[in-house]
Amino acid sequence: MADETPDGLAPNVENEKEMEEEYSDTMDAKPDRKGRFLLFKPKKTKDGQTREQGSSADGHYRIVSPGFQYKMSHQQVGKCIIINNKNFDEQTGMNVRNGTDRDAGELYKCFKNLGFKVVVYNDQTCEKMEHLLKEVSREDHSNSSCFACILLSHGEEGLIYGTDGAMPIKTITSLFRGDVCKTLVGKPKLFFIQACRGSKFDDGIQTDSGPPNETETDANPRHKIPVEADFLFAYSTVPGYYSWRNPGRGSWFVQALCNVLTEYGKQLEIMQILTRVNYLVATSFESWSEDPRFNEKKQIPCVVSMLTKELYFS
Numbered sequence: 001m002a003d004e005t006p007d008g009l010a011p012n013v014e015n016e017k018e019m020e021e022e023y024s025d026t027m028d029a030k031p032d033r034k035g036r037f038l039l040f041k042p043k044k045t046k047d048g049q050t051r052e053q054g055s056s057a058d059g060h061y062r063i064v065s066p067g068f069q070y071k072m073s074h075q076q077v078g079k080c081i082i083i084n085n086k087n088f089d090e091q092t093g094m095n096v097r098n099g100t101d102r103d104a105g106e107l108y109k110c111f112k113n114l115g116f117k118v119v120v121y122n123d124q125t126c127e128k129m130e131h132l133l134k135e136v137s138r139e140d141h142s143n144s145s146c147f148a149c150i151l152l153s154h155g156e157e158g159l160i161y162g163t164d165g166a167m168p169i170k171t172i173t174s175l176f177r178g179d180v181c182k183t184l185v186g187k188p189k190l191f192f193i194q195a196c197r198g199s200k201f202d203d204g205i206q207t208d209s210g211p212p213n214e215t216e217t218d219a220n221p222r223h224k225i226p227v228e229a230d231f232l233f234a235y236s237t238v239p240g241y242y243s244w245r246n247p248g249r250g251s252w253f254v255q256a257l258c259n260v261l262t263e264y265g266k267q268l269e270i271m272q273i274l275t276r277v278n279y280l281v282a283t284s285f286e287s288w289s290e291d292p293r294f295n296e297k298k299q300i301p302c303v304v305s306m307l308t309k310e311l312y313f314s
Contacts, residue, residue: 006242155195
């Protein structure tokens with residue numbers, strides 16, 4: 001039987017083994033999800049745009065205009081930093097995050113397959129996290145199309161844990177603002193955050209409805225753009241809630257993210273990808289526990305986008 005652990009939960013048990021027994025879980029993602037999603041077949045129009053035509057009878061389609069896409073033709077896709085915090089100082093009161101190494105390994109493969117140069121850093125203190133990303137923000141990203149950062153740790157709303165305590169997520173992300181990291185101005189800066197954002201559980205709600213049928217240059221430096229533009233934050237859960245992790249299979253959010261990236265990472269736009277991740281987490285996962293306080297809980301990821309164009313990894 002699999003075990004589930006909410007990231008950031010400080011349980012009243014003496015060790016990780018007892019905690020895992022308390023949060024046992026039997027729901028896992030279904031192995032074959034290919035039939036759930038409608039793949040779009042691109043068709044060229046006379047004006048050079050691409051029309052993604054679905055096979056459904058209603059004839060809905062998606063217009064893709066190159067002028068509204070981020071330029072992804074630089075020398076390299078970009079750097080992807082994965083910070084994987086598993087072990088924490090006793091003073092923090094935080095548990096070992098069993099399963100996070102599985103998350104880091106799967107994410108490494110997925111983002112490398114998308115063309116990123118991926119580097120994994122394990123068990124970083126707050127000071128080390130800030131120093132590491134400050135150094136990355138000072139690098140020359142002129143030949144990169146974008147930047148990605150993945151944080152795997154315990155958390156609270158607005159905070160992420162280093163091995164020695166918590167720090168504001170904003171301290172990390174602000175290092176890549178347009179007025180700080182000039183070589184990423186006008187380029188997408190992606191942050192994926194697997195961590196709790198509070199102490200609430202999502203009980204879910206029963207429903208009777210079934211599944212539905214389903215050449216632009218970089219930003220011109222002569223024009224002003226907001227310093228907070230071109231960021232995307234993909235959180236594993238919504239503000240105020242716990243985030244679930246399976247010690248054997250990894251976190252729910254990362255399992256779903258890697259599944260969708262593997263299937264559609266080079267075909268779909270980033271918001272389409274993350275919407276499908278939301279769907280998988282919402283429908284394919286539910287906690288199980290003999291303790292009713294932790295039984296039959298749900299989770300929904302949260303996407304906050306300040307992107308100004310569409311992003312394709314193709």
